[in-house]
Amino acid sequence: MNANGIVIGIDGGGTHTRAMTVDFAGNVLSYVEKGAASLYKDLHAKQNVHQAIQEAITAAGKTFGDVRGIAAGIAGYDSPEDLEWIEPLTAIDGLETANRWHLNDAAVAHYGALEANPGIVIISGTGSIIFAITEEGRQLRNYDFHHYAASAARFIAYDTTYELLAGKADATDEALVQSLLQHWQVASLKQLHELGTAGFIAEKRERNRKFGDFAPFVTKAASQGSRTARRVLDRAIEQIQVGVEMLAATFKGEHVDVAFIGSVINSEYVRQQLSQRLSNLGSNKSYCVVTPTFSPVAGAALYALQQLGTPSSPAIVHNLQQSIHARFHS
Numbered sequence: 001m002n003a004n005g006i007v008i009g010i011d012g013g014g015t016h017t018r019a020m021t022v023d024f025a026g027n028v029l030s031y032v033e034k035g036a037a038s039l040y041k042d043l044h045a046k047q048n049v050h051q052a053i054q055e056a057i058t059a060a061g062k063t064f065g066d067v068r069g070i071a072a073g074i075a076g077y078d079s080p081e082d083l084e085w086i087e088p089l090t091a092i093d094g095l096e097t098a099n100r101w102h103l104n105d106a107a108v109a110h111y112g113a114l115e116a117n118p119g120i121v122i123i124s125g126t127g128s129i130i131f132a133i134t135e136e137g138r139q140l141r142n143y144d145f146h147h148y149a150a151s152a153a154r155f156i157a158y159d160t161t162y163e164l165l166a167g168k169a170d171a172t173d174e175a176l177v178q179s180l181l182q183h184w185q186v187a188s189l190k191q192l193h194e195l196g197t198a199g200f201i202a203e204k205r206e207r208n209r210k211f212g213d214f215a216p217f218v219t220k221a222a223s224q225g226s227r228t229a230r231r232v233l234d235r236a237i238e239q240i241q242v243g244v245e246m247l248a249a250t251f252k253g254e255h256v257d258v259a260f261i262g263s264v265i266n267s268e269y270v271r272q273q274l275s276q277r278l279s280n281l282g283s284n285k286s287y288c289v290v291t292p293t294f295s296p297v298a299g300a301a302l303y304a305l306q307q308l309g310t311p312s313s314p315a316i317v318h319n320l321q322q323s324i325h326a327r328f329h330s
Contacts, residue, residue, distance in 0.1 A: 006062055007308065008053060009301030010072035012037025012045075012089065013105060014126035015212075019052040021060040022301040024310055026319035028327055030059035031297075038076040039085045041126070041205060049089040064094040071101045071304035073108030073296060075127050078143060101307060105296060106131035106141065112299020113259035113292035115312055120247055121292075122240055124270070125262025126212060128152040130240065132247040140250060142243035149243045151236035153215035153264055154208045159232045160218045161211070165193050173228045176221040183214050219267035230269065237274050240265070244278065248285045256285045259292045293317075298324060 006029060011018040017037040021029045034052040036042035049072070057064060070090050077086050083102065090100050106129045110121045120132045128151045130142040142149065150159070161180065163169075169177055169189075177189065184200075186192045201207035222229035248256045258278065260266050265274065278287040294302065298320060302312050310316070 004062070004066050005068040006057075006060060006066050007068055007301055007304035008056060008070045009108070009297050009299070009304060010037070010049065010052070010070065010074075010090070011105060011108060011295070011297035011300055012049060012072055012074040014038045014041040014075045017045075017048050017052045018295075018297040019049075019056040020297045020301050021056050021062065022298075022305065022320065024305065024308075026305075026316035026323070028298075028320065028323040029062070030056045031327065032056040032059060037072075037074055037089060040076045041208075043205075045085075046089055050092055053090065053092060053095075064092075065097075067095055067098040069099040069101070069304040069308050070095070071103070071108065071300040071307070073103045073105035073300050075105045077102060077104045099304075099307065101304065103300075103303070104129075104131075104141075107139070108300040108303060109261050109296040110259075110299070111303050112294035112296050113261060114257060114290070115293055115299075115302070115317075117257070118251065118253075119257035119259065119290075120244055121259045121261055122244065122265055122274075123261045124149070124151040124236075124240065124265035126153055128155070128262075128264075130243040130247060132250070134251050135253060138250065140247050142247060145246060147243050147246065149236065149239035151240055151264055151270075152212075154212040156218050156232060156236060156264060157211040157214040159235070160214070160229060161192075161196075163228050163232060164189060165196060168231075169228055173221070173226050175224065176217065176226045176229055179217040179221070180214065183210075183217065215264060216267075219264060219269060222269035223267070233270055234273070236264075237270060237277065240274060241277050244287075245284050248287070251285065254286050256287055257290050258287050259290055261292060261296065294320065294324070 006021045009020045017034045019032045032052050032055045035048040039045045118135045132140045218229045275289050
């Protein structure tokens with residue numbers, strides 16, 4: 001039945017849609033990237049995901065009829081009501097017979113990073129969420145507590161900009177200030193302040209993208225000693241730590257694995273500082289920061305295979321690891 005069959009894993013983020021086709025032996029057949037999958041970030045989200053799916057199938061040398069299942073982790077899927085805009089993302093003419101599963105993107109990230117074993121994943125890049133699966137299989141998010149760690153790229157950039165406009169820069173921030181002025185194409189902080197009085201950019205999505213694009217300069221500046229960048233990131237790190245320890249309190253055991261996913265949390269300064277905080281004595285658990293086994297998109301493909309009765313056996317995991325390495329690291 002599955003000799004020619006494939007599954008499609010989708011990691012639908014606020015910046016990119018990543019689609020991967022995998023056969024039932026765990027071999028990666030194709031990989032495609034398109035624009036954002038979240039309607040909150042891009043009004044063309046549906047078109048982006050449809051293109052990613054169609055191109056991934058074609059690149060794999062397969063047909064729509066070969067697709068047995070699609071697992072899509074979508075940023076912004078936070079309540080059942082969201083399915084109204086999420087389900088159309090994978091609804092394509094010709095794929096009616098394929099099974100479809102829609103999850104929050106943190107769920108497929110967890111499945112890829114920890115293979116659905118107990119632990120916590122912290123996602124901090126375009127978006128931010130802390131997602132846990134306990135020893136009993138219970139799934140929890142910091143969102144469930146109405147907690148949010150403002151560590152997404154745009155929040156880091158907004159906060160940094162506000163600090164600099166408030167006159168809190170010192171000699172360690174010179175490079176950061178120059179990067180900010182170049183980013184906004186202005187000659188001085190006074191000019192940027194004037195731009196801010198008009199809201200910077202009127203359209204919200206465009207404004208958030210513009211700020212989000214500045215985040216790498218903030219994380220780089222922090223690693224180079226900028227006090228403002230470090231002050232901003234330390235606040236975000238503190239919020240992440242609170243969220244992690246709050247979710248970890250639901251674990252029965254004393255040891256909790258934690259995986260970091262995303263450009264912000266894996267930047268040099270944030271990763272180092274958060275790892276150190278979690279390892280300090282006095283935390284409510286013993287934490288071990290682990291390297292993710294797979295990316296979120298591969299996790300989505302593994303989820304689809306499992307839902308179709310093909311669990312993550314050592315052979316499938318090995319094949320997936322080997323084919324990913326050959327495709328992306330050769």
